[in-house]
Amino acid sequence: MSATKEPQRSYLVTGAASGLGAATARYFASEGAAVVLADVQEEAVTELAEQLGAHSRAARMDVTVESDVVDALKKATELAPLRGVIHCAGILTAGRVVSKQGPHDLEAFRKSIDVNLIGSFNVLRLAAAELMQVEPDHEGERGVVVLTSSVAAFEGQIGQIAYSAAKGAVASMVLPAARELGKFGVRVVAVAPGVFETPMMQAAPEAVRESLLAQTVFPHRLGKPHEFAQFVWHICHNRMLNGSVLRLDGAMRMQAK
Numbered sequence: 001m002s003a004t005k006e007p008q009r010s011y012l013v014t015g016a017a018s019g020l021g022a023a024t025a026r027y028f029a030s031e032g033a034a035v036v037l038a039d040v041q042e043e044a045v046t047e048l049a050e051q052l053g054a055h056s057r058a059a060r061m062d063v064t065v066e067s068d069v070v071d072a073l074k075k076a077t078e079l080a081p082l083r084g085v086i087h088c089a090g091i092l093t094a095g096r097v098v099s100k101q102g103p104h105d106l107e108a109f110r111k112s113i114d115v116n117l118i119g120s121f122n123v124l125r126l127a128a129a130e131l132m133q134v135e136p137d138h139e140g141e142r143g144v145v146v147l148t149s150s151v152a153a154f155e156g157q158i159g160q161i162a163y164s165a166a167k168g169a170v171a172s173m174v175l176p177a178a179r180e181l182g183k184f185g186v187r188v189v190a191v192a193p194g195v196f197e198t199p200m201m202q203a204a205p206e207a208v209r210e211s212l213l214a215q216t217v218f219p220h221r222l223g224k225p226h227e228f229a230q231f232v233w234h235i236c237h238n239r240m241l242n243g244s245v246l247r248l249d250g251a252m253r254m255q256a257k
């Protein structure tokens with residue numbers, strides 16, 4: 001058996017304790033990359049990082065806190081040159097503009113914007129600043145930031161007002177960020193997943209999950225986290241992917257409810 005090679009690249013994955021982030025961290029580690037798994041769920045990322053082996057580390061990180069993100073980025077650069085940040089952390093919120101209980105709770109709206117939008121921008125700005133310090137490769141590329149939007153950015157359902165607002169803004173940040181950072185060899189891409197089988201989706205009411213499953217086209221099932229991870233790995237390695245929001249949804253277009 002050959003000796004384990006030292007990884008040439010490191011990646012920071014946020015939201016790595018669960019769902020799409022956990023699958024991404026697993027996939028990247030299995031491809032030989034060094035990975036920092038960051039999440040507010042410290043125990044879960046510590047356990048997963050241990051499973052993934054010597055080139056993985058865990059970081060307790062709240063995406064809305066500057067020092068947490070800076071520390072997690074530093075951990076990644078200590079493992080190997082940082083080549084990408086995959087930002088999967090997010091929260092699903094539900095609530096109508098006006099429900100039987102009255103108008104949408106303003107704090108609940110702010111929370112969705114804070115974690116899903118401000119958190120994404122916080123990671124984007126700090127990741128970009130770190131990537132700009134990396135030695136460029138033969139074509140001048142330093143690295144890539146992959147954000148996670150959602151198909152709810154484009155066809156938000158009734159009850160998704162706060163989530164759609166945040167994910168729509170994440171999608172809108174991609175092009176201006178890619179335009180600005182291009183001259184430094186930093187790419188910015190967002191994935192807009194359809195409906196994937198993760199703890200976030202499992203937490204949705206049964207009727208909602210059944211209705212979403214019925215709206216799938218082909219394949220007639222929910223996406224698997226591994227399929228998201230595989231796609232993100234490709235994004236990290238295909239430099240023509242830049243400045244776009246890429247749907248990964250099996251032709252699904254969510255209906256009003």
Ligand SMILES: NC(=O)c1ccc[n+]([C@@H]2O[C@H](COP(=O)([O-])OP(=O)(O)OC[C@H]3O[C@@H](n4cnc5c(N)ncnc54)[C@H](O)[C@@H]3O)[C@@H](O)[C@H]2O)c1
Pocket residue numbers: 014015016017018019020021038039040041061062063064088089090091092115119148149150151192193194195196197198199200201
């Ligand atoms: N699952 C889907 O169908 C789906 C569809 C479209 C978009 N998305 C988006 O994909 C991303 C991942 O979703 P998932 O389904 O894997 O969800 P998930 O709930 O399984 O995982 C999300 C992770 O983010 C972490 N997190 C939440 N707030 C955080 C914070 N402030 N700081 C750090 N970590 C935090 C959670 O602890 C959790 O581990 C989210 O941004 C979600 O909005 C998911």
